[in-house]
Amino acid sequence: MGKDTRKLIANNKKARHDYFLEELFEAGIGLHGTEVKSLRMGKCSVKESFIRIENGEVYIYGMHISPYEKGNIFNRDPLRPKKLLLHKNEILKLQQKIAEKGYTLVPVEVYFKGSLVKVQIALAKGKKLYDKRKDIAKKDAKREAERDFKVKNLDL
Numbered sequence: 001m002g003k004d005t006r007k008l009i010a011n012n013k014k015a016r017h018d019y020f021l022e023e024l025f026e027a028g029i030g031l032h033g034t035e036v037k038s039l040r041m042g043k044c045s046v047k048e049s050f051i052r053i054e055n056g057e058v059y060i061y062g063m064h065i066s067p068y069e070k071g072n073i074f075n076r077d078p079l080r081p082k083k084l085l086l087h088k089n090e091i092l093k094l095q096q097k098i099a100e101k102g103y104t105l106v107p108v109e110v111y112f113k114g115s116l117v118k119v120q121i122a123l124a125k126g127k128k129l130y131d132k133r134k135d136i137a138k139k140d141a142k143r144e145a146e147r148d149f150k151v152k153n154l155d156l
Contacts, residue, residue, distance in 0.1 A: 019124035021106075028119075050107075060119065095137070108121065
């Protein structure tokens, strides 16, 4: 297996739906032995996870890695915060961007790159939730108008 082969473990479709992904970064992740074995079996979820920068270090919270069945006492907490490995200049760049209003960090994918586990994170801006009440009101008014028109035509 070459270093550049990618095997997808988990994908965060919700991130692409809820955010405009502006810039992507590839980060390593600090794991323990049984967690890697569980990832090899594809037991990972990043749907509800988020990323924070604390004291110049980047952590991912809410990333669920199911406990390895044969791991017994060596298994770690499936939801423990995991450290992401990035270069210092990347972390500083991300910190400056996050300080701006509306920016956040979201995990996009977890994958194997060769034998290493990588997390693709994105600098993202939240999408505005579309207010559907106006459309619903317009549809109701249109339906009412059509109903009234139909009733008037039948009376003729």
